[in-house]
Amino acid sequence: MGEKTIVALGTPPGESAIALVRLSGDEAVAIADRMMDGAESWESHLTHKRIIKDHNGEALDDVIAVVMRGPNSYTGEDVVEISCHGSMHIVSALIEEAMWLGAVVAPPGEFTKRAFLNGKIDLAQAEAVADLISSETKLQRSVALKHLRGGLSKRVRNIEEKLLAQLSLVEISIDFSTEEIETYSNGELTETSRTIRKELEDLISSKLAGRKLRNGIKITLTGPRNAGKSSIYNMLLGEERAIVSHIPGTTRDILRERIHINGFTYYIEDTAGIAEAESEIEAKGISVGIEAAAAADMALFVIDGSVEPEESVYELAGRLNKKRKLIVINKKDLGLKIGRKEVQEITGADSVIEVSALTSEGFDQLKEWIYRNTVSAEVGKVVNEKIAVNSRQAVALQRTMEALARMEEGVSAGQPAEILSIELREATAACGEITGRSITEDLLGNIFSKFCVGK
Template sequence: MIDDTIAAISTPLGEGGIGIVRISGPDAINIVKAIFKPVKDRDLDNENFKIIYGHIYNNNNNSDTVNREIIDEVLVSVMRAPNTYTKEDIIEINCHGGSLPVREILELVLSKGARLAEPGEFSKRAFLNGRLDMAQAEAIIDIIRSTTGDALKLAVGQLKGGLSRKIDFIQNELLEITAFIEANIDFPEDEIEEYNLTTIKTKVKKVKEEIKNLLDTADTGRIYRNGLKTVITGKPNVGKSSLLNVLLKEKRAIVTDIPGTTRDVIEEILNLGGVPVKIIDTAGIRDTDDMIEKIGVEKSKSAIEEAEMILMVFDSNEEYDYEDEKIVKMVEKKCGIKVLNKIDLKNNRKNINYKIKEVLPNWPLIEISAIKEKGIEKLEKKIVDMVTGGKSITSDTAIISNIRHKNQLKKALIHLEDVLVAVDKGMPLDIIAIDIRGAWEAVGEINGTAVTENIIDKIFAEFCIGK
């Protein structure tokens, strides 16, 4: 039972058009009544889902109006339980933006008996009071941190319960298997028949398939959540910085004809067809005696090791040589695209193209001119297609985007593998039931039906204060 009242500033500190102090709990309305006076005669006890205009006073209980100091002119939103975000009484005081008004109002609220909310405590109460399950609560963070429209769609879909419905289905299937097993355990005089064992295997395999299908979305989900770490690499002067600039649609990197101009790693975020991409321009990789350039080369190598996608840039005017070969060996185990740049220049590219097609044979080859901006749309589309598989993203798409969810599904999969082994070996039903239960609990940590208090605290600690 949650019996205290919490409060926090729910808007970023600093100058702005509006600032909000949020209050939730059984004493929310009484606390605000002690510091707020409506311009018109309105009783907050009789209001619900209304916005009331008035003033916040530093001593609203003092009948002497001369001694009452106005803190700010505000709009007070009254929302009564249970139809609120936390399923508790909620008051939001909308005051003028700026650090001083919101801080003074928050201090007044705290002086009247509210407690300063912990990070994510409003959402935590929404979960504990049954307003949201754990997967939906975590979607709130993803909505706040979304950097593209598609990433936002996925987060909104999870908040609407898209992932939760998948998890609920898996849990219900596991419960059905458990009930089937326990019915046989309860009646030991009836030997379990072979077809019943077959039924268990069939049902377990069905659940395994559902879990695998979700796990197959994890890489795509992680990219939409965190961004696709994409490294532009190649030997010096092949046009890496020009490519970065044209992708960003701004002159972010210095471009010259002098090899080795880029000395450091440059990282930017861009939106490619709804896919958030962390694009990284690296120093050209070559042997050099220049100490500063050498440091840049080492940073480039580290960036390649950490990259999720490589854009390997070649110069269409130059023959494939040992410098290209050295970089190819660094990236050959990665996923990437071969980018043949400077196609606007006149040259005989027949032999060059043939050699480049031979290396990294599983990588697509895109021909571009970064300077003339030719082939850029084709390159961008290829990057997006490699992430999405050519499928469009909607708010109904159920995707695993959280590493915690991925790990829990993997745990459930291990338990189900053990079930199949146990069935094949003719193990006792009570042993099989343990792993079925383990799978149910592993999946239950995603939606919160089997989550521990420590995990709850850890998850909501990642939220900002006031959410």
């Protein structure tokens, strides 16, 4: 320890019923004692109702406070939590007073970083804390909670132990190389390495779904004007967010809102219709819309099925959905002049769906269809096992795999134990980055700087 005592607001800034100010470090209890007489003598983990005073003796607030003595605290250090009235003025006064008494404001993620450095949680668990805070759906929450409880760490540590066992056998043989003692067999080494690589592959397979689960999926509604993009957007959101009108060219800015489908977050964008612009502003809106469609994970091309589409509409459909060609035929309530099969044949679309944004017919299917076309292929592991590695973890797993593959090549090429041990060492080190057993200061800084202040 010996780190400076930190202080930060743990609840969101703004007016609220209660705000939580938290201190952690060697001086936390002494500082609290100066603010609330007697804190030094409090029993750990019991709440106390006190009036907080500043160093001039002026009352700042009536609070409930608790001392949690290390190592039985979140950070492993002495922690003091003060629940005060949720006024930003009071919060600032408490933090300033703590600073006057020697505390420093905690940088982002500092509490969790200390929890990691003090061995309360490993790095994969620390990352799960950030995931849990940002979770918006049951699936996001349950995956984060499983990781926080060590669901991923356990599997990674299991792999690490196998790697370490192999490494020690190979290294012992280097020590005994002159004595002709066989501590490992090439056959077994390769066999174990292959088994480990399968386990690594299994974990890596959750990477794509993990990214989508954490970052969300961007969907852009595009297509000709008046096709009903804004109406579909509103219907998906369940509210009148975009202006709908029969006047072509109504939507100019990009509107973006999020919805949840089967536990995943989708950022839906409504854009200006693609057509000959009638004004400079509309032209700008159109080009921004085209860029958005190109940047999105998926573009949905909307067409008005109640009229026979012009040739140019089909041509646009082909140009705009580059990733997967997905077409929504709208205005089914008016009777469709063209059907799914026809549109699919003409455009070669991957999939076509019919809806009505007026009656909401087909919208349940539309959501499932969006889900099917964006994530469903790779979510099995995430949904069933609640395991989803993040990109940092996937990179470390990948490096472990590559080092093992090189070692296996070394074995077949008859390389000596000295060479094999280098690759095994590399595999072990890469794998150790996931739980943080082997990690550099830079990497640590990088991970925790993404946290919010107070966590």
